Amino acid sequence: MDPSRRGVLGAALFSVALTIPDWPDVVGRLSAVQSGKARRIGYREVDAVAAMTEKVSELDDQFGGRAARPMAAAFLVNTVVPHLDADAPDDVRKALLSATSDLLYLTGFMAVDEGLQGLAQRYYVKALELAGEADDHLTFCTTLRGMSLQAVDLGHSGQAVRLADAAAAAPPNAGPRMRAFLAGQQAHAYAASGSGYRGEALQFIKEAEVAMERAESRAKAFGSYAPSSLAYHVSQVRYALGDKKGAVESLKESNRLRHSHYRRVSVRYNSLLAERELELGRLEEACATWDKVLDDYPLVQSGSADQKIGNMQALLKPHVRHRAAQAVYERSLSVCA
Structure with missing residues (x-):
């Protein structure tokens, strides 16, 4: 500094x-x-x-x-x-x-x-x-889990699996919400490793769902794991295993379950939703979702959000002859100016 x-x-x-x-x-x-x-x-x-x-x-x-x-x-x-x-x-x-x-x-x-x-x-x-x-076993495991998330986002699925498994290695005194938090990341990491790990991914997402049902107390702010977070992990598993339509539905469910409107979080999830809607050929739905992203983006200072806007522009550019796509694309240029 x-x-x-x-x-x-x-x-x-x-x-x-x-x-x-x-x-x-x-x-x-x-x-x-x-x-x-x-x-x-x-x-x-x-x-x-x-x-x-x-x-x-x-x-x-x-x-x-x-x-x-x-x-x-x-x-x-x-x-x-x-x-x-x-x-x-x-x-x-x-x-x-x-x-x-x-x-x-x-x-x-x-x-x-x-x-x-x-x-x-x-x-x-x-x-x-x-x-x-x-x-402090719980913070130790939470940190390993964060390292797994970083690895999977960077495309290092093997390392992501190892870190997720290490994080979930029976942390003492972990309640059901923490168990769901760790199992959800295991499911994401295994799913990202390819279809050969389909069974493990489905097993861990089921464990996360069962643990979430038993969850009682609210975790600390940055380590909390809520039903909306679980729905996000279900979406990631579905997408990695080839169920793109199911992945979109689970992301929408995650948005419905999220209680607080945090701008950076909304930019992240809505950007991902729009990208997957476009993959399904739902151009107008994707444009409507990206419009929501552009409502929040100017108030966010985030490298990952910047990257999402860059992805949006690249994905929309081939569709600029479509009226909705052109409007969103031009709005993104003005927002970034």
Whole structure:
């Protein structure tokens, strides 16, 4: 991170932080740690790290990795690192390592969204190290699962399978929602590996469906797995196994089940839906879906969203003589100007 930008990033960071309960008091304590005036930290500081992680995750979902990751990076450099160097009881230090691992995982996830794959992997590896030191199996498995998702999106299906299987290797104290979260990624990774793994993909998607039915509690913001997420994985499995029509229906179901309208998430899912609608020859449906993408895209700062818009333009260009396609194509050019 460019040190000359820290003042700007800090201003943005603390304007967001004001939405966290009791933050003004926490800020005072964190500043004291940074300046060397505080010799010990406690659970208040750990809670602040967890609260900031959740808030930055919401911003990422809404505005994209380029908007939110600098806040996370500034917070890591200016606040969390001094925490790790401060004096603390063993239980507090362990909790802090766990909370920091969560934040590192999220920061890696946002780096993936920016298209900074190497940087993302470095964040993920550091998250694994801290989760291991904290004996935090759930964050360790969540991070491996994130690495599997990155691998499958990059076309490295073999590595994606290995990482997904490692993530799902019986994490202690995992509830049904976590089991569904991990099994859904296993299904996606196996399906992406080809028709030879059809049986494994179907087995794991069934496991995810059964676990989701038993799920009770809501997981933390950036690690949550909801019925809409499961429907997305069902779509990915169907598509990889050749059922394009079923894949479209499952993506539509995912959209119907999604409770919150997060712009970056909507750009991602609707772009994928439009691409698959076009593959089925449903040009007008695809154009209508891409119109929704263009409603959200100008407010998102995301490398993956930029890539989706580039894909849209390439796919629509052969159809510009069609009135709807021409309108969407021209609108995309004006949005990107």
